[in-house]
Amino acid sequence: MKKIINNPDNVVEEMLNGMTASQPQYLKRLKGFDVIVRANKKTDKVALVSGGGSGHEPAHAGYVGRGMLDAAVAGPVFTSPTPDQIYEAVKEVNTGKGVLLIIKNYSGDVMNFEMAAEMAAADGIEVEKVVTNDDVAVENSTWTIGRRGIAGTVLVHKIAGAKAETGAALADVKKAAEKVIANVRSMGMALSPCTVPAAGKPSFTLPDNQMEIGIGIHGEPGTHREAIRSADEIAQQLVDKILAENIYNSGDEVAVIINGLGATPLMELYILSHKVQAILKEKGLKMVKTYVGNYMTSLEMAGCSVTLLKLDDELKELLLAPADTPALVQF
Amino acid sequence: MKKIINNPDNVVEEMLNGMTASQPQYLKRLKGFDVIVRANKKTDKVALVSGGGSGHEPAHAGYVGRGMLDAAVAGPVFTSPTPDQIYEAVKEVNTGKGVLLIIKNYSGDVMNFEMAAEMAAADGIEVEKVVTNDDVAVENSTWTIGRRGIAGTVLVHKIAGAKAETGAALADVKKAAEKVIANVRSMGMALSPCTVPAAGKPSFTLPDNQMEIGIGIHGEPGTHREAIRSADEIAQQLVDKILAENIYNSGDEVAVIINGLGATPLMELYILSHKVQAILKEKGLKMVKTYVGNYMTSLEMAGCSVTLLKLDDELKELLLAPADTPALVQF
Numbered sequence: 153m154k155k156i157i158n159n160p161d162n163v164v165e166e167m168l169n170g171m172t173a174s175q176p177q178y179l180k181r182l183k184g185f186d187v188i189v190r191a192n193k194k195t196d197k198v199a200l201v202s203g204g205g206s207g208h209e210p211a212h213a214g215y216v217g218r219g220m221l222d223a224a225v226a227g228p229v230f231t232s233p234t235p236d237q238i239y240e241a242v243k244e245v246n247t248g249k250g251v252l253l254i255i256k257n258y259s260g261d262v263m264n265f266e267m268a269a270e271m272a273a274a275d276g277i278e279v280e281k282v283v284t285n286d287d288v289a290v291e292n293s294t295w296t297i298g299r300r301g302i303a304g305t306v307l308v309h310k311i312a313g314a315k316a317e318t319g320a321a322l323a324d325v326k327k328a329a330e331k332v333i334a335n336v337r338s339m340g341m342a343l344s345p346c347t348v349p350a351a352g353k354p355s356f357t358l359p360d361n362q363m364e365i366g367i368g369i370h371g372e373p374g375t376h377r378e379a380i381r382s383a384d385e386i387a388q389q390l391v392d393k394i395l396a397e398n399i400y401n402s403g404d405e406v407a408v409i410i411n412g413l414g415a416t417p418l419m420e421l422y423i424l425s426h427k428v429q430a431i432l433k434e435k436g437l438k439m440v441k442t443y444v445g446n447y448m449t450s451l452e453m454a455g456c457s458v459t460l461l462k463l464d465d466e467l468k469e470l471l472l473a474p475a476d477t478p479a480l481v482q483f
Numbered sequence: 484m485k486k487i488i489n490n491p492d493n494v495v496e497e498m499l500n501g502m503t504a505s506q507p508q509y510l511k512r513l514k515g516f517d518v519i520v521r522a523n524k525k526t527d528k529v530a531l532v533s534g535g536g537s538g539h540e541p542a543h544a545g546y547v548g549r550g551m552l553d554a555a556v557a558g559p560v561f562t563s564p565t566p567d568q569i570y571e572a573v574k575e576v577n578t579g580k581g582v583l584l585i586i587k588n589y590s591g592d593v594m595n596f597e598m599a600a601e602m603a604a605a606d607g608i609e610v611e612k613v614v615t616n617d618d619v620a621v622e623n624s625t626w627t628i629g630r631r632g633i634a635g636t637v638l639v640h641k642i643a644g645a646k647a648e649t650g651a652a653l654a655d656v657k658k659a660a661e662k663v664i665a666n667v668r669s670m671g672m673a674l675s676p677c678t679v680p681a682a683g684k685p686s687f688t689l690p691d692n693q694m695e696i697g698i699g700i701h702g703e704p705g706t707h708r709e710a711i712r713s714a715d716e717i718a719q720q721l722v723d724k725i726l727a728e729n730i731y732n733s734g735d736e737v738a739v740i741i742n743g744l745g746a747t748p749l750m751e752l753y754i755l756s757h758k759v760q761a762i763l764k765e766k767g768l769k770m771v772k773t774y775v776g777n778y779m780t781s782l783e784m785a786g787c788s789v790t791l792l793k794l795d796d797e798l799k800e801l802l803l804a805p806a807d808t809p810a811l812v813q814f
Contacts, residue, residue, distance in 0.1 A: 157751060170775075173761070423489065423501050
């Protein structure tokens with residue numbers, strides 16, 4: 153295992169402290185908990201809490217900031233955070249306007265976030281939740297009943313976050329999040345596995361000439377393995393599966409994420425994006441904004457996912473509203 | 484070779500077209516050339532041109548945009564662009580206020596950018612150049628006389644770009660760039676090599692238990708190889724080498740880049756940053772801004788570099804001035 157770490161059992165602790173030490177203008181840690189909250193004073197608005205297992209950085213703590221999340225709860229690598237951690241995050245960010253939990257659809261996350269919601273509700277905090285399930289690869293998986301939540305989740309953070317920033321009520325913020333979930337789909341593939349530090353060896357093996365289509369962000373199985381194809385063929389496969397959902401029609405405005413899983417160079421993502429853009433244009437879609445980079449990763453896995461979100465006027469305005477978070481700090 | 488590509492000989496062409504197709508609001512390609520320029524109309528100011536071999540994305544085309552570069556010239560992977568390409572870029576972005584070339588110190592780049600400058604000067608275009616050499620690892624290397632230019636180059640783009648945006652004259656923009664170069668130092672290491680697509684196999688091998696200290700961004704040799712150490716020890720090694728330059732003193736304000744070389748997860752960069760911040764704080768330095776992510780890469784190399792820039796009031800103001808480029812597109 154070749155990693156820049158100290159102790160495999162301490163990676164989340166050190167990462168969280170590294171985040172707050174590096175970006176104190178954005179982030180602070182909730183003392184005694186694996187919870188990252190905004191550095192600046194909480195504002196009088198609906199608060200957004202997300203999180204999940206670590207290893208998907210910049211998700212989710214990288215998206216804590218103005219216009220996105222108020223708190224991110226970090227579990228161990230690829231393992232859901234416990235209810236008490238989530239509960240502390242909810243209590244910390246609540247301003248009395250209510251809290252929206254944004255949960256990726258994995259059984260552990262759903263169970264633990266729900267338990268935390270009940271604990272908070274017992275305190276009189278108004279809590280709502282949405283569950284993201286944008287991954288069209290498989291209908292059920294090792295770790296889920298129903299589809300998995302992957303990179304499309306970040307668009308829920310962005311749009312629900314922008315809605316909350318307008319001062320909207322909890323029910324309306326939730327409605328915006330649900331509208332994103334109804335209109336966002338993703339599909340991924342991998343060229344190589346990743347290694348959970350505490351395990352010390354790759355979670356699966358993939359022959360030198362093979363790729364896995366539909367793989368999950370924890371390395372859980374996708375739809376199938378096959379010989380590596382060209383970037384253009386990979387783009388076609390991923391986009392075809394998304395378009396088969398029949399929710400994207402000629403003339404629709406869309407946002408696109410060409411997401412790297414951690415070890416894939418930008419060069420490859422742009423080569424993939426070249427073909428993705430061509431296919432979508434051919435389909436008559438209008439690309440309002442395309443994000444190319446590492447937004448929802450799987451440690452050092454090589455691979456990518458494509459995400460498509462259909463926009464209406466409200467979603468478009470919220471997508472393009474200003475946000476300021478430490479993920480991908482810009483010059 | 485596991486890569487998301489079509490034809491190994493066509494990666495730069497498809498990448499550049501993928502960039503403009505994905506981010507047309509930021510970028511356009513100069514027809515017939517491997518040159519990326521700003522999509523919006525050129526403004527009446529000193530123009531900045533950089534570039535070099537491809538494979539270091541988002542450098543340099545990702546930094547084309549308001550407040551940074553006006554054009555980036557892309558050579559083949561790890562190979563300098565030819566003088567005619569650079570010359571076209573200079574002609575395209577010149578508005579009569581002059582053009583500053585920002586060159587990373589590699590023999591091919593220096594020679595070709597200088598030749599382009601002469602061609603442009605013969606046309607009556609006022610051209611100045613600066614050469615970045617922030618890498619403290621080696622005094623001379625396979626590809627350079629003198630120190631190599633690496634991630635610190637991006638801070639030259641940022642600060643000279645901000646200066647140009649103020650309407651400053653060419654001599655003053657050059658002076659700001661030179662001030663950055665005088666005050667910026669970097670040091671890197673790698674855990675794994677990368678594969679140039681046209682070569683099809685890694686450019687070197689590194690045993691499973693070893694790392695290379697001081698490695699260059701093309702995989703050229705560093706200072707030595709040794710058994711992999713902990714993140715804290717790696718941080719200490721890299722920072723010690725930078726601090727040995729004796730230009731950073733207690734009380735100084737600094738900017739920091741914790742740069743991933745392509746395949747290193749953010750988790751590891753933050754763990755490294757945690758220790759880097761602690762060492763710099765102990766030294767009495769004041770961190771104004773820390774960038775953690777992939778800013779100057781080496782395809783899918785696993786590894787990192789640390790960059791330190793000493794700021795004065797002018798540099799600080801220019802560093803923090805707004806910029807808007809496609810690198811690391813933010814939500």
